Amino acid sequence: EKCDCYSDCLIKSSMALRGPIKQVHEGNSSKLFVTAVVYVEGIEFEEGRYDLLKNDTSLAIDWLPMSHDVIETSRRPPNLRNIHFVDVGQETTAIIIELNFDILNMKLRSTYEIRVNSIYDRQCDRMIEMSSYAAMNVTFACERIVDSDCRGSIKVDHHPVCSFMRSYHTSVFENKKLDTVELDVLISINKNDQRFEKLKYFVAFFGICDIEDVTNNGECILDLHKSEAARFCVPNRLNCSHTRSFSLTIRPYRSDVRYGVQICGVLDRRFESPPIISSKSKSVADMLSVSATSSAVISNTDTSLLKTLFGYAVVLALLLIVLILFITCKCLTGRWCKEYENNCDDFIIDEDSLTIFEDRIIGKGRFGTVFLGQLSPDWHGPVVLDECQRVAVKTNRYLDKSKKRFFIDEIEGAKVISRHSRLLSSIGTVFKNGNILHIQEYCANGNLLEYLILKRRYMTELQERGIDLNGSLTSIVEVDFDEVISFHDLYRIASQICSGMVYLSSKLIVHNALCAKHILITQDHNVKIGDFGFISTSTTPNNSPVEGQQKWTSLELLRGETSTQLSDVWSFGVTIWEIFTMGGRPYYNVPDAGIRGLVEKGFRLQKPDGCSIQLYQLMRETWLDSPSDRPCFNVISTRIANLAQQSSPETNNFMTISTLCDYYLDDAATLSSRRGTIQELGQTQTHYDPAALISESERLLGFRM
Ligand SMILES: Nc1ncnc2c1ncn2[C@@H]1O[C@H](COP(=O)(O)OP(=O)(O)OP(=O)(O)O)[C@@H](O)[C@H]1O
Secondary structure: OOOOOOOOOOEEEEEEEOOOOEEEEEOOEEEEEEEEEEEEEOOOOOOOOEEOOOOOOOEEEEEEOOOOOOOHHHOOOOEEEEEEEEEOOOOEEEEEEEEEEEOHHHHHOEEEEEEEEEEEEOOOOEEEEEEEEEEEEEEEOHHHOEOOOOOOOOOOOOOOEOOOOOEEEEEEEEEOOOOEEEEEEEEEOOOOOOHHHHOOEEEEEEEEEOHHHOOOOOEEEEEOOOOEEEEEOOOOHHHOOOEEEEEEEEOOOOOOOOEEEEEEEEOOOOOOOOOOOOOOOEEEEEEEOOOHHHEEEOOHHHHHHHHHHHHHHHHHHHHHHHHHHHHHHHHHOOOOOHHHHHHOOOOEOOHHHEEEEEEEEEEEOOOOEEEEEEEOOOOOOOOOOOOOOEEEEEOOOOOOHHHHHHHHHHHHHHHHOOOOOOEOOEEEEEEEOOEEEEEEEOOOOOEHHHHHHHHHHHHHHHHHOOOOOOOOHHHHOOOOOOOOOEHHHHHHHHHHHHHHHHHHHHOOOEOOOOOHHHEEEOOOOOEEEOOOOOOEOOOOOOOOOOOOOHHHOOHHHHOOOOOOHHHHHHHHHHHHHHHHOOOOOOOOOOOHHHHHHHHHOOOOOOOOOOOOHHHHHHHHHHOOOOHHHOOOHHHHHHHHHHHHHHOOOOOOOEOOOOOOOHHHOOHHHHHHHHHOOOOOOOOOOOOOOOHHHHHHHHHHHOOOO
8 A cells, every 4th residue: 555644654674784893993083883774665765755863763772781781871872873765676765874882882792772663754744653663683792893902891791690590498587676587598509500600609689579560470570779689609609509508688677578589690790780671670589488487586685695605606716726827837937847847848738728529520631530629718829719719639540650750740840830821820739648639720611622622513503503603793692602712712812822832932941742632721711831741941851752742743853852942833833723723633534653754754734724824824834844944932922913913804703614624523532531531542543544634735835845
């Protein structure tokens, strides 16, 4: 039906983002430039006839407070740059809306809703309402914005995860005199809930329910602005078992109202307030049973008696602590502990200071299992630990002398290395039941190899679901940005490893076993180089490849010559190859014994699919026959920094993974070590084809070494 000035035009519409979001520079300031297109079906295009008034009824741009509401007030409203109407045929008109947003949105990772409800018809001087409005959410995720500088930006949405636990048991202690109610609440947490892994601690929001909004399922609506908050399982999440009790105090308590509690898990302590679910800032909460019948009344005298007893206990505990400190001090100065003098090594930690969580296996290596551990809160050493004092505890399953020697070498190696932010710190040793435990700082994201493989798998899964990380923002709303990795991050990792190696080589130390598996990733996704069991110095030179490391070993060391810092450069080249294949297996089809012959003949690893020719050129230089022809770590560091800068191609922030690459064939074996079935190193593989290694890379660079 024709739409004229008197008919009730029903117009269908849809909206999409045109092109990527870009950071643009205007004079001294920068803005985020967004173009949205609304396709309106059902109106005849006429030049100059229609307009979009930027008011509440026609075009609305609303910030959705599901992202970071903390600095809401510092955001400036978006600026409408341009609107124009274009005829796209078939009774469809495209409205192109160009907007400028504040750069802060990107730093804080925000989401806006752009909505067009109606358009203005100049000829008839009236608003035409759409049958259903056109709307779209635009998320400003720094890593997705072209030409953006992500330094200091918040990468993920850290809001607490609410509606977490559903099973409560409460016991109520009513203090009539003080008009308060104390609740001991026992909650049950679903053991298998993956979100639990990422949580720091819990917050309970509790308060009076809105009477009219009480539901039949034992839920009520809680006004979060008026509610109180109590933190629990703080600071040590390890104490948080799957059933957990904590206390709430409701003050003043009123018996005529209902109370509700909403339990949320905090992901990042800077963001404790829950997402605002409705415009009224109210959230569905579980009803707390605070009935007078189930309560035990605490009399005033009882509390005062308890307080006195508690006071005595505190004084006694303090006296005890002073006594222990006095004895320890005497012991350390050597006066009372003459007979233990030989053991007075800074590196030895008292067994009682360490708790080992035997059910929390972090990994398994050649020598034994690595467990999660915790040092007592009063332990203070040269390494600053996280707030839970978490550590990695390496055990040694071998008691025979030669194997034990390797383990001790690692501890001794770690002692030689001084502290550097990119090197894994060794904290000390604990003697337990005649065995030595090696205590190291804990890197919550495990080793780099598995880290990369897991990210690659998630990204491959996204690819298979048709989600293009380099595509339009609308298609990536369901992406968990914690689980993907951008080129920017790959370069950052390579550069951090290089800076650790610059430091090691400045101390004239050769690592001898550098590879992705021996690099650990901290909670905040930074790099720590580990495994110092095979280091060599000028006084303790090394001239044989480390068992199982042949694929990372330089030609001279494979030949039995002495390794130098430039031998580590070779291994570093293989490590960046692992990074840019996102955990590919070098020389996947060659057994360790075949590596020397192959490398001597000039064969080198092929160019990873996702890496630039320039980066591959750098890798090839690290694999030059003569060590003196290879770049040193200082030079590599500058070159990586330059390559990282050049590598922000317009729409290519994330690698497109080609699953058919042969270097991914053995993934399962690599990851199986995570589950505890370690592949024996040096295991013989049956078949390999050197010709496969010549591959495309040789042709691309036009030479073969
Ligand atoms: N300090 C640590 N923090 C976190 N995870 C660790 C730490 N140390 C080791 N791990 C994990 O435990 C696994 C086994 O470590 P381990 O050092 O025993 O063996 P590896 O170095 O991986 O292999 P191998 O010694 O057999 O060459 C590592 O791959 C890593 O995933």
